[in-house]
Amino acid sequence: MSRRAKIACYVVMVVLAVPFVFPTWWMITASLLPANEVLAYPPKLFPASPQWENYKTAFTDFPLAQQYFNSLYIAVLVTLGTMFFSSLAGYAFARIRFRGEKVFGLILIGLMVPSEVTIIPLFRLVDDLGLTNTHWPLIVVPIFGAPSVLATFVMRQFFITIPGELEEAGRLDGLSRFGLYRRVALPIAKPALAAVAIFTFLNTWNFFLEPLVYLTDKSMFTLPVALTQYVDVYGGHLWNVQLAAATTTVVPVLVVFIIAQRQFVEGLAQSGLKG
C-alpha cells in the first residue's frame, strides 16, 4: 500500500474513533466540573479545577456505596453460580451417554426467550413468594433460568472437543464422574469458563428491566437503575453528580477490559454468536 493511502486510512480511523472515545472522555471531564459549568458554552473539554466533591456527593447524598455493593455481589454470585451449574450440566450433555442428553435440545429453547417475555409471570411468582424488593429473583433466575442456557451451550461445545483418552486415564485412576468433571475436564476448560464468566458478569452488571420491576427501595437498587435517579428534590438533573456515579461504574470495567482484551473480545463474540 502506498504511503499516501496508509496515511488516509489512519486519518479515517482517527476520525471514526472520535465518537467512541469522546463520550467516555467527556463523562469523566463533566463529572469533575462544577454544576454551573457542565452545560456551559464554550464546552469545557478539560476541568480547570477538578471538583472531586461531585464524587463525594454521589456517595453521600445517594446510597451509591450500597448500590455498588448490591451490583457487585449479585454479579459475582450469578457469575460463580452460572460457571458451576452450567459447566456441570454442559459436561453431562457432552461427555455422559444417557437419555438426559436429549434434554439438551429442549433447553436450547431458552436461547430464544428474552427476559421481557417471561417477566410478567415471573413477577407474579416472585410477588406470591413475598420476594419482591429482595435480590433473590435477580440471583436465582439468571443462574438457573434462560440466561444460563447460553453458558451451558458454550460449555458443552467445549467439553465435546476433549479427547476420550484423557478421561479414560482418569477413570483408570479410579475417579468418579464428579472427579472426572472436577479434575480432568474443568482444568482444561479455562478458556470456555473465562468466556462464560465475562459475558455472564457483564450481562448481570447491566441488568436493567429486572431490578426496575422487582425492586422498590433505593437502597436495594443495582447500579444501572440507581444511575437514572440523580435528580434533586425539584426533579432537576444533577448532571455532574450523575456522571460521577456513571464514571465509577464504567472505569473499573474498562480497566479490566484493557488488561484482558483478548479474553473479553473472544468471550463476548461468542455470546454474540450464541456459540
Add this chain to the structure above:
Amino acid sequence: MTLTARRRDALAGWIFITPQLLGFLAFVVAPLAAVVWYSFQDVNLLAGTSVFAGADNYAKLFDDPTAPKVARATAIFCVGLVVLNLALALSLALLLNLKLRGTTVFRTVFFSPVVVTLVAWTIVWNFLLQDNGGINALLQTIGVDGPNWLRGNGTAMLSVIVVQVLKNVGLNMVLFLAALQGIPASIMEASQLDGAGPWRRFRSVILPMISPTTLLTAIITVAGALQVFAQIQVLTLGGPADSTNVLVFYFYQQAFANHDLGYGSALAVVLFLVILVLTLLQWRMRKRWVFHES
C-alpha cells in the same frame, strides 16, 4: 463398562443436569406457558381477579391507536440499526484488516463501548444530546445551530439508533474481522492477478465470501434491537409523539405502569413470536453456513 457402571454413569448425568433442568422448567417453560395463558385473560390486579377474555387482548392490538405507531417505531429502529450497524461494522473490520501498525489500539477503541455499562453509556449521550449539551455546543463552535436532538420528531429516533450503534458495533466488527481473516489468501491473490481493483475485489470476492456472516450478524442485531429498552427509558421515554415508542418499551408501559397484565402479556407473546421466527431463520442459515464451509 459393566451394566451397573453404566447405570451409575446415567445417574450421575441426571444429577448433573437436574439443577439446570429444574430451573429451566420453573423459570422458562412455566412462565412461557403462563404468559400465553395471561394473554387470554383480563387481569385486574387491584380487584385480584382474572377472567377469561378470549382473544380480546389480541383484538385490542388492532383497536389500540398507539399500536401502529409502536409497530412503525419498532420497524424503523430495527431496520435503521441493522443497516447502520452492519455498514459501520464492516467498514471498521475492513480498515482493521489492513493490519497497519497500531491496529490493535483502534480495535480496542472501537470495541470498548461494548464493555461500558449500557445505562452509563446512555446517560452520557443523554447529557451530550441535550439542547444545550455538548454536541450542539461543538456544532455551535463551527457555526451550526443544532436541533434539540432528543425532542425533535425525526432526530429522536436517529439519536437513539446512533447511540445504540456506537455501543455495540464493536461486536459485529469482531465477527466481520474473523470472517475477513477466514478468506483464503489464494483467492485474494488470484483476483489480484486477474487485475481486479480494490472495489471490484470487495464486490465480487469479499462480499460473497463473508455473506454468511453478514446474514448472521443481521439476524443477531435485529433480535437485539427488538429488545431495546433502557436506552428509550433514559433518552426519550418513547417520545416525541410515540416516534421512539418501540415494542419492549410499550410492553413495559402497559404491563408495569398501566398494570394491564393481559394486554402486556399479549405484547410479550408477539415479541416472542418475532424472536422465534428470527432464531429459526438464524439456525437455518447456520446449517447452510456449515455446508458452505465444507
